[in-house]
Amino acid sequence: MKKTTWYFLLLLLLCPFLPGRGQGQSKPAADLVITNAKVWTVDKSLPSAQAVAVLGDRIVAVGSNGDVDAWRGPNTKMIDAGGKLLLPGFNDAHVHFVSGGQQLDNIQLNDATSREEFARRIAERAKAAPKGEWILGGNWDETKWNPPNIPTKELIDASTADNPVFVSRYDGHMGLANSVALRLAGITAKTPDPPGGTIVRDARGNPTGALKDAATDYIEKVIPPLTHDQRVKVVKRALAHAASVGVTSVQHMVASYEDIAVYSELLQRGELTTRIYAAPLITHVDDQAKLGIGHAFGGPYLRIGALKAFADGSLGSGTAYFYEPFLNQGNNRGLLSDEMHPISLMRERMMKADAARLQICTHAIGDEGISTILDLYADVIKAHGDADRRFRIEHAQHMAAKDFDRFAQLHVIASVQPYHAIDDGRFAESHIGHDRASRTYAFRTFLDHGVRLAFGTDWEVAPLNPLLGLYAAVTRATLDGKNPNGWFPEQKLTVAEAVEAYTMGSAYAEFQENEKGSITPGKLADMVLLSDDIFSIEPMKIGDAKVLKTIVGGKLVWDASAAPVRQGGK
Numbered sequence: 001m002k003k004t005t006w007y008f009l010l011l012l013l014l015c016p017f018l019p020g021r022g023q024g025q026s027k028p029a030a031d032l033v034i035t036n037a038k039v040w041t042v043d044k045s046l047p048s049a050q051a052v053a054v055l056g057d058r059i060v061a062v063g064s065n066g067d068v069d070a071w072r073g074p075n076t077k078m079i080d081a082g083g084k085l086l087l088p089g090f091n092d093a094h095v096h097f098v099s100g101g102q103q104l105d106n107i108q109l110n111d112a113t114s115r116e117e118f119a120r121r122i123a124e125r126a127k128a129a130p131k132g133e134w135i136l137g138g139n140w141d142e143t144k145w146n147p148p149n150i151p152t153k154e155l156i157d158a159s160t161a162d163n164p165v166f167v168s169r170y171d172g173h174m175g176l177a178n179s180v181a182l183r184l185a186g187i188t189a190k191t192p193d194p195p196g197g198t199i200v201r202d203a204r205g206n207p208t209g210a211l212k213d214a215a216t217d218y219i220e221k222v223i224p225p226l227t228h229d230q231r232v233k234v235v236k237r238a239l240a241h242a243a244s245v246g247v248t249s250v251q252h253m254v255a256s257y258e259d260i261a262v263y264s265e266l267l268q269r270g271e272l273t274t275r276i277y278a279a280p281l282i283t284h285v286d287d288q289a290k291l292g293i294g295h296a297f298g299g300p301y302l303r304i305g306a307l308k309a310f311a312d313g314s315l316g317s318g319t320a321y322f323y324e325p326f327l328n329q330g331n332n333r334g335l336l337s338d339e340m341h342p343i344s345l346m347r348e349r350m351m352k353a354d355a356a357r358l359q360i361c362t363h364a365i366g367d368e369g370i371s372t373i374l375d376l377y378a379d380v381i382k383a384h385g386d387a388d389r390r391f392r393i394e395h396a397q398h399m400a401a402k403d404f405d406r407f408a409q410l411h412v413i414a415s416v417q418p419y420h421a422i423d424d425g426r427f428a429e430s431h432i433g434h435d436r437a438s439r440t441y442a443f444r445t446f447l448d449h450g451v452r453l454a455f456g457t458d459w460e461v462a463p464l465n466p467l468l469g470l471y472a473a474v475t476r477a478t479l480d481g482k483n484p485n486g487w488f489p490e491q492k493l494t495v496a497e498a499v500e501a502y503t504m505g506s507a508y509a510e511f512q513e514n515e516k517g518s519i520t521p522g523k524l525a526d527m528v529l530l531s532d533d534i535f536s537i538e539p540m541k542i543g544d545a546k547v548l549k550t551i552v553g554g555k556l557v558w559d560a561s562a563a564p565v566r567q568g569g570k
């Protein structure tokens with residue numbers, strides 16, 4: 001063989017990404033080829049296709065069945081998609097992965113439609129639980145009850161004398177403790193409200209059991225932490241659930257070091273089937289700053305280098321921080337979080353984080369909460385100069401009209417959860433009135449101003465299923481069925497925009513847009529095959545579509561046809 005031919009063969013071996021046309025025999029065969037799919041790539045250079053070839057963990061070819069055929073070899077695994085829709089894997093930009101996994105085992109109160117039902121379910125769980133075991137979880141939502149009053153410990157005390165109970169409101173900003181839990185936490189009439197928190201009290205000053213925001217820390221401190229083995233089990237449940245709903249990447253907000261240790265252990269054992277970007281609290285900024293790692297440090301399955309901060313609370317708990325008071329709540333205009341007391345403390349931490357090239361993701365919901373964080377971000381940029389920092393505001397729920405432009409100018413990413421919009425849309429106007437509600441989860445306005453969106457769920461606060469999020473963004477049909485044509489319908493997105501926010505948008509939000517987020521040769525082979533073409537079915541049916549197959553790094557991690565029938569759907 002001539003020298004030049006050898007050179008050519010060598011080149012082919014070294015460059016598996018060369019577009020293969022008519023050189024089928026000298027090219028390595030693909031490990032996986034998917035044909036007959038309706039591929040929506042989220043890649044503007046080739047928006048749709050029919051087939052995809054995967055070599056190792058990467059996509060090597062996207063095109064027609066014919067284009068990709070040359071990649072077939074004797075050992076290539078073939079998937080005939082039968083004309084179904086193939087999308088890039090969903091990337092959930094905001095989850096609480098471990099509490100999500102725990103929730104799969106916890107008591108479920110979200111669909112309790114009365115206080116009696118709420119009390120009955122807790123009593124039932126207590127009866128079955130060993131003495132002393134904590135009863136946790138809940139996600140109760142008193143707005144579904146009549147009257148919609150915040151529950152008190154009297155409702156559950158009699159049936160839970162042997163078990164501490166702490167059940168959370170669905171927004172995670174309030175919880176109800178029974179008397180056993182209050183006693184363990186040492187909360188009495190004399191306990192002061194902590195900064196950024198409220199112990200709800202009756203007319204005589206006694207705690208009712210309801211605790212808001214930072215006050216929940218009193219209880220959380222006395223709940224025994226998960227053991228390592230329990231945590232491994234919980235993460236594995238979460239991984240399996242993520243695979244079953246087509247989530248191939250998650251961005252874990254408020255990850256603990258114990259969580260990261262479990263991820264790293266599972267990674268080493270080859271058992272991580274969801275890619276994870278973990279963001280511990282900004283109160284721990286010194287640790288990551290000391291390492292000098294910068295943002296998005298790690299490998300394709302596990303990265304760190306982000307920090308999660310809190311500006312305020314939530315709308316439903318009356319703790320989101322607004323310029324004007326809530327309606328019908330006296331002078332209450334919400335609370336800045338304990339991390340913001342004083343604001344200079346937050347500024348200092350952000351400066352430190354930015355100097356260490358760490359990414360900052362700040363929870364901010366009320367208009368003044370958001371505005372204050374934009375001020376701080378601007379301070380950081382002014383102090384340190386231009387850089388590709390990708391500051392994020394998590395939730396960005398109720399925007400002041402003046403701040404959309406600033407959001408764009410500072411290149412801040414709106415990391416938003418469309419499911420919250422159809423959930424909060426049930427009551428937002430009664431809390432803050434029409435004008436402020438019109439800028440609530442204002443996805444269209446964000447896009448019009450050139451702000452990048454990243455979609456997620458806030459799981460365990462909302463279901464992890466991305467199809468429900470797409471449904472929410474496209475229809476804005478509130479969960480109470482009262483807005484079938486959309487709550488503030490001018491803020492609806494197209495299916496293509498929503499899919500992009502849930503794939504490329506989230507990938508950009510974690511500095512991974514060159515690695516994932518679209519079905520493009522060279523990128524990681526993370527894809528989902530859906531039961532229905534969400535681009536052509538009735539938008540109201542998008543949430544009912546199912547994930548048939550989930551592929552992460554070229555490996556099939558979920559196959560509905562091989563799985564036992566699931567109960568309940570969501």
Ligand SMILES: [Zn+2]
Pocket residue numbers: 094095096253458
């Ligand atoms: Zn969250």
